[in-house]
Amino acid sequence: MVSLKSVSLIYTILFGIVVIVLFVTIAFRIYQGFISSSDRKPIKEINGNWFLKTLKILFGISMFMMIINIPFYGLIGSAVRSVVPNYLNNIMISAVILLAGIECFLTFSISTKLLEKTFKKVELSIAVLIMLPLSIYLAINISNMFDYPQTDKCYLIDLPVKGDWIAGHAGGSEQVNYHCAYEAQKFAIDIVKVDESGMFYKNEGKEIEDFYTLNENIYSPVDGIIVNVVDSFANQQVLNGSDKKNPAGNHIVIEIENERYLFLAHLNLGTIKVLKGDIVKAGDLIAQAGNSGNTTWPHLHMHIQDKPIIDNKNAKAFPFRFGKMDRKRWLGWTNVKDGFLVRNDLFRNS
Numbered sequence: 118m119v120s121l122k123s124v125s126l127i128y129t130i131l132f133g134i135v136v137i138v139l140f141v142t143i144a145f146r147i148y149q150g151f152i153s154s155s156d157r158k159p160i161k162e163i164n165g166n167w168f169l170k171t172l173k174i175l176f177g178i179s180m181f182m183m184i185i186n187i188p189f190y191g192l193i194g195s196a197v198r199s200v201v202p203n204y205l206n207n208i209m210i211s212a213v214i215l216l217a218g219i220e221c222f223l224t225f226s227i228s229t230k231l232l233e234k235t236f237k238k239v240e241l242s243i244a245v246l247i248m249l250p251l252s253i254y255l256a257i258n259i260s261n262m263f264d265y266p267q268t269d270k271c272y273l274i275d276l277p278v279k280g281d282w283i284a285g286h287a288g289g290s291e292q293v294n295y296h297c298a299y300e301a302q303k304f305a306i307d308i309v310k311v312d313e314s315g316m317f318y319k320n321e322g323k324e325i326e327d328f329y330t331l332n333e334n335i336y337s338p339v340d341g342i343i344v345n346v347v348d349s350f351a352n353q354q355v356l357n358g359s360d361k362k363n364p365a366g367n368h369i370v371i372e373i374e375n376e377r378y379l380f381l382a383h384l385n386l387g388t389i390k391v392l393k394g395d396i397v398k399a400g401d402l403i404a405q406a407g408n409s410g411n412t413t414w415p416h417l418h419m420h421i422q423d424k425p426i427i428d429n430k431n432a433k434a435f436p437f438r439f440g441k442m443d444r445k446r447w448l449g450w451t452n453v454k455d456g457f458l459v460r461n462d463l464f465r466n467s
């Protein structure tokens with residue numbers, strides 16, 4: 118049986134190797150650009166060579182855009198943050214910013230090697246051809262990460278959980294939410310409970326009991342009528358054995374209004390406290406979280422759609438926001454009214 122800790126170790130080693138390569142490159146560029154800098158000339162003192170100068174400036178622009186891009190993709194967009202230690206992720210982000218900053222600075226001078234050697238010019242041309250479109254593409258897509266329908270187009274609901282949680286997949290675009298690839302589950306969220314340090318499992322992460330989400334109380338986020346209850350599937354093993362035939366596993370469907378249904382999925386067998394036909398109020402305890410259905414580890418999936426059964430071909434999803442919550446997206450916690458979640462947001466009841 119695979120443990121999440123061993124998966125995390127593999128990613129940590131890979132990230133560690135990338136970080137080492139980045140710091141070696143940084144040291145090399147500092148040596149080339151600042152220590153043995155006698156062979157560098159300021160770009161404004163070089164006559165002609167317009168093609169080369171243009172290449173240098175374009176590379177500098179792409180590096181400047183990377184400085185802006187990297188915090189967004191490293192902190193918000195990254196889908197592997199759950200398996201990479203935070204400190205390593207932060208070191209990687211800092212290293213990329215430092216390297217891009219050095220390259221921006223070195224844009225203002227040209228080494229004699231670059232002026233004289235053809236292969237150096239080819240190297241720079243390739244770097245520009247790769248980095249310029251990539252940095253523009255990433256910059257354009259930053260705003261998509263926070264794309265979400267305005268409050269008047271959203272259902273305003275309560276958080277379905279208590280305590281500290283983190284969003285694994287959430288938001289209105291595929292950059293931050295894989296569910297958005299499917300019209301029926303657009304805006305769906307997958308959330309997991311975390312401890313004070315932000316970790317969502319203990320021990321090896323091998324057993325479902327290692328995950329803080331297991332058996333967490335789930336509260337109805339809305340007033341409504343229970344229109345469907347499925348409570349017949351055992352929990353899946355961690356990272357192994359997702360039930361593709363019954364993707365939602367044990368789940369509850371709450372009718373909010375005509376043709377609008379809220380789904381809470383992957384619940385623990387035997388913990389559902391409501392029956393079909395029951396009327397629930399927002400805040401009512403209705404179940405406990407589990408790992409049934411198509412799921413890699415215990416988490417809660419929630420979305421709103423226009424069909425009372427899972428129907429990925431024909432159903433249409435609807436956006437929702439939370440009336441009030443405390444949310445940590447960047448450095449500190451803020452009290453948010455009518456807010457939505459995106460990937461890697463920490464949140465709790467306010």
Ligand SMILES: [Zn+2]
Nearest residue numbers: 305306307418
């Ligand atoms: Zn999901």
